[in-house]
Amino acid sequence: MSKFDEIRYFHDQEVNEKLQSIARDPMMKALMTFTFPGVDEQVWLEQFKDVHSISDFQHQFVAYAVRQILAKSSEGLTTSGFDKLDKNTSYLYISNHRDIVLDTSLLNLVLLEGGYVMTASAIGDNLVKRKFLNVLAKLNRNFLVQRGLSLRDQLTSSQVMSEYIKEQLLQENRSVWIAQREGRAKDGNDATQQGVLKMLAMAAGDQFLIDYFKTLKIVPISISYEYDPTDSLKMPQLLAQHREEEYVKGKNEDFTTILSGILGQKKRIHIHAGDVIDTELDDIAATIENKNKLLQAIVQLIDDSIIQNYKLWPTKYIAYDLINNTDTYSSHYTEQEKQLFIRRQEMRIDPSDPVSKEYFMAMYANPLVNKLKAEEK
Structure with a gap:
């Protein structure tokens, strides 16, 4: 027993057995269907047999899943x-x-x-x-x-x-x-x-x-x-x-x-x-x-x-200008980007609740606010 056993990730010699233990879980099927659309279940179940390290699993499956997330x-x-x-x-x-x-x-x-x-x-x-x-x-x-x-x-x-x-x-x-x-x-x-x-x-x-x-x-x-x-x-x-x-x-x-x-x-x-x-x-x-x-x-x-070093996307500048009722940073976004952001906010929270609106906007604006504060020091 290692003192790290309760928290550690798997050793490579454990990987295949652990992977097989969840191979037929419905959530694994959903993950693999998302990662390899159109590929028969038996194909990746067979490929799992050749996974004998975390590196194998990350290279052959996880990296593909993350690329699919980015693509979709x-x-x-x-x-x-x-x-x-x-x-x-x-x-x-x-x-x-x-x-x-x-x-x-x-x-x-x-x-x-x-x-x-x-x-x-x-x-x-x-x-x-x-x-x-x-x-x-x-x-x-x-x-x-x-x-x-x-x-x-x-x-x-x-x-x-x-x-x-x-x-x-x-x-x-x-x-x-x-x-x-x-x-x-x-x-x-x-x-x-x-x-x-x-x-x-x-x-x-x-x-x-x-x-x-x-x-x-x-x-x-x-x-x-x-x-x-x-x-x-x-x-x-x-x-x-x-x-x-x-x-x-x-x-x-x-x-x-x-x-x-x-x-x-x-x-x-x-x-x-x-x-x-x-x-x-x-x-x-x-x-x-x-x-x-x-x-x-x-x-x-x-x-x-x-x-x-935080990348300030147009949404950060839009939120700041909306909160402060200004167009100070309008050169950092287009009118279309602004309207899309407003539409997103209206769809995701109750637009009639001023407190919800304030917190939603602040969530996006605060990285810009904090960068401005840091530059003032």
């Missing part, structure tokens, strides 16, 4: 910044978080097609309660973040996860993807939770914190969708927060959100890989000694990179 629900994926990364080096990708499945799936497609080290990716265990989703996640190199624990168990779990991430990066030469915060940014504000860095720091041992973070090779990732396919699904929680009410998820809410993210229209998507955070850490170490303030300064570095 987007107008294409563009990237920037990856050319500065070394193809044989593992990195800790700390990313803004918009979509449960796609954020990491799209990044890994970029890494696969570019010949870079692909990631082990963190996913909340609350999202993979169903056996099919749990097995599929681990077949795709996801490791589990344990949710809903007592404070004491949470501390133990964080320690284990911190050590697991360290092992992946420094011993296995495996890149790691982790969101900058627990859960998705539903209001469009991308902010790193200091707790994420505290968790990562738990495995530093006696090593000076700054030196340890340098060995992790942190790369901030900015992912931007022109349309958020789950925008309307995020509204109930935002409105509950507005009313200062406790929000309780519906029984199948996470699953519905996953499907909507995969199948919903996204228009254009962009992923930017920021520079490795390295020499900036030395600058911080030279001026700050307090551990808490060190972590705050590193949080700021990550946030600045994610916000500054």
